[in-house]
Amino acid sequence: MVVARPVRAAVAVLSNRTTERLVVATAVDDAAPQPLVLAPGDSRPVFGLKSLVIGWSDGVEIHETKLTPGCAYFFGALAPGQPLTLQQIGLNERPGPPLLIADNDLLLDATPTLRVKVLVDDDERRRREVWEPELRARIAAASEVLYAHCGLRLELVAFGAWDSDDAEFNFTRSLDEFEREVAPGPADVAIGFSSQYMAQRGRVHLGGTRKTLHSHILIKERTRGVLESERLELLVHELGHLLGASHSPEPNSVMRPVLTGGLQRTAGASVQFDPVNTLAMSLLTDEMRLRRVRTMSEMTSLTRRRLKEIYAALDPTLPDDPAAGMYQQLVGSAAGTAIIADARKIMAHVVHVAELKDKAPLETLHASSAGAPGDAAQQSPERSDLLLEWYVRQAAAAAARVNQETAPQAFLLAVGAALDDTGQLARLPMVSNIERRLEGAAERQRRLAALGTPTMRGRADLAKHFFVSAHLVPILGSQKARAAGLLKEMADSHGGSGFSFVDMTANRAGIVFAHAVLNGQLPLDRIAREFTVDAVLPTLEDLQEDMQAPEFAENFGGLTDARLQGELSKIELRVGALPCYRVDSPTRASNP
Numbered sequence: 001m002v003v004a005r006p007v008r009a010a011v012a013v014l015s016n017r018t019t020e021r022l023v024v025a026t027a028v029d030d031a032a033p034q035p036l037v038l039a040p041g042d043s044r045p046v047f048g049l050k051s052l053v054i055g056w057s058d059g060v061e062i063h064e065t066k067l068t069p070g071c072a073y074f075f076g077a078l079a080p081g082q083p084l085t086l087q088q089i090g091l092n093e094r095p096g097p098p099l100l101i102a103d104n105d106l107l108l109d110a111t112p113t114l115r116v117k118v119l120v121d122d123d124e125r126r127r128r129e130v131w132e133p134e135l136r137a138r139i140a141a142a143s144e145v146l147y148a149h150c151g152l153r154l155e156l157v158a159f160g161a162w163d164s165d166d167a168e169f170n171f172t173r174s175l176d177e178f179e180r181e182v183a184p185g186p187a188d189v190a191i192g193f194s195s196q197y198m199a200q201r202g203r204v205h206l207g208g209t210r211k212t213l214h215s216h217i218l219i220k221e222r223t224r225g226v227l228e229s230e231r232l233e234l235l236v237h238e239l240g241h242l243l244g245a246s247h248s249p250e251p252n253s254v255m256r257p258v259l260t261g262g263l264q265r266t267a268g269a270s271v272q273f274d275p276v277n278t279l280a281m282s283l284l285t286d287e288m289r290l291r292r293v294r295t296m297s298e299m300t301s302l303t304r305r306r307l308k309e310i311y312a313a314l315d316p317t318l319p320d321d322p323a324a325g326m327y328q329q330l331v332g333s334a335a336g337t338a339i340i341a342d343a344r345k346i347m348a349h350v351v352h353v354a355e356l357k358d359k360a361p362l363e364t365l366h367a368s369s370a371g372a373p374g375d376a377a378q379q380s381p382e383r384s385d386l387l388l389e390w391y392v393r394q395a396a397a398a399a400a401r402v403n404q405e406t407a408p409q410a411f412l413l414a415v416g417a418a419l420d421d422t423g424q425l426a427r428l429p430m431v432s433n434i435e436r437r438l439e440g441a442a443e444r445q446r447r448l449a450a451l452g453t454p455t456m457r458g459r460a461d462l463a464k465h466f467f468v469s470a471h472l473v474p475i476l477g478s479q480k481a482r483a484a485g486l487l488k489e490m491a492d493s494h495g496g497s498g499f500s501f502v503d504m505t506a507n508r509a510g511i512v513f514a515h516a517v518l519n520g521q522l523p524l525d526r527i528a529r530e531f532t533v534d535a536v537l538p539t540l541e542d543l544q545e546d547m548q549a550p551e552f553a554e555n556f557g558g559l560t561d562a563r564l565q566g567e568l569s570k571i572e573l574r575v576g577a578l579p580c581y582r583v584d585s586p587t588r589a590s591n592p
Helices: 128-150 171-181 228-242 275-291 301-317 323-354 381-399 407-419 432-438 441-451 460-476 478-492 501-518 524-530 549-556 562-576
Strands: 006-016 022-028 034-038 043-048 052-057 062-066 072-077 084-088 099-102 113-121 153-162 189-194 216-220
Touching: 006 034, 006 052, 006 275, 022 043, 034 043, 043 052, 043 128, 043 275, 052 084, 072 275, 113 128, 128 153, 128 228, 128 275, 171 189, 171 216, 216 228, 275 301, 301 323, 323 381, 323 407, 323 432, 323 441, 381 407, 381 524, 407 432, 407 441, 407 460, 407 501, 407 524, 460 478, 460 501, 478 501, 501 562, 549 562
Parallel strands: 006 072, 113 153, 113 189, 189 216
Antiparallel strands: 006 043, 006 099, 022 034, 022 052, 052 062, 072 084
């Protein structure tokens, strides 16, 4: 068996904030040093896998500096006449590389490419033999700018046209229309150049897209007195947004919020990204280069974390501009999407093994996690507990095949949703949206048909209490998960199954289990090998249940009553005393 080794993919950015041309020697990994030319104002990425080392001169001495992955640097002088220095730009960074992947995922020969489809609307007055060469040249020029700043190239694969609504002059609604009427295929992104908008004064939208790696960009093309270099700058600005660049306070950056000021009308002007946005785009394109990601949710959590730190550093520099805050929200949403996708994979595996549960005899279950617990139609309490244990072990084993940084969260989401056969989670307002994303109606029917009756101590309700509570912890946190379980029991005391301290024990035990999984106290590989009901659920003796409201009120008062709190504290002590949770336990290393 070939074991994938972790590889630390490295990218850092160098920027020239002097008025002179600089040449830097870059030594990437084990390769021989190569010259990197930095014109004044240039920002350039340096990509590698193991190490990034540069050699440079301050005018007097030669220096060798090892760059930290995920960081941006600039060359400048501390004062006029002082030697050249290399300084790191502060971006809320934490120690460690932004990207950690397995070497069998690497595509080292890949140059990330964004396939582009260009369209004009029916208000374009020029003949095709005029506008097509112009747009081809603009796309080619934009490709060179992007390649210099983040190593990505544009590939023009198609031209087309669409009929825009001549009565619509709201840019956001025009973008909606463009997205509805134009499919991006066979490209990754459709870029529409609309000529129905006349020139407007003031701060207006000249172009826009929705989010990182979105499928559409719309740009206003019909504007008098605009140079082709300014049209190029607008195109590159929107492509920057598509590749994760936010607005920048730097006046010479193509990502400044308002593209005015005649920057492209000065001698020797070029289209340049600032170093911070160069870094943000390069982090994304490095994942495209090495792993062919096409959505932000496919990126590793470490890269998403670094991007969030970069946007958080940009946010206060433009307090009246919402772009950096919006990108922080997009990164957070993408992280949730990635965890949901992994949880779905784990759930699918549980359903698959549930459909195989009748294929092997009971005695194979604890001999191997690949065993099956036998005929579910004639389950004894022991067999039902073994069925539960088998599902949990299989889910933990499946979690080894998803993103390891977020595998614990995905595992808890998957097991809780998989064992909820009553639809309880889908009825909770705080989590119902997540449950809809975890499973569709047809998937739910298949799961329920295959699941059987997994139990804890012979009771199916305890299995649900335990794992639904564990499911809530990564979503709501432990305090709200505790409150949800207690409120459910209080509601049951009013004409339902009654208040049960046995159920409360399963609730609290599930919450403690979830914390142990999330903090690494119970590693998933150990759960896959050794999980048992007895290891995570304490004794249930002498605990009252089936209490309707009058009996509960007489014996335990209300939510703040010391008698109730004392009983709940007794439960917490029982759960905490389990060997797998005791820090000083000699069995902690081998008992799940």
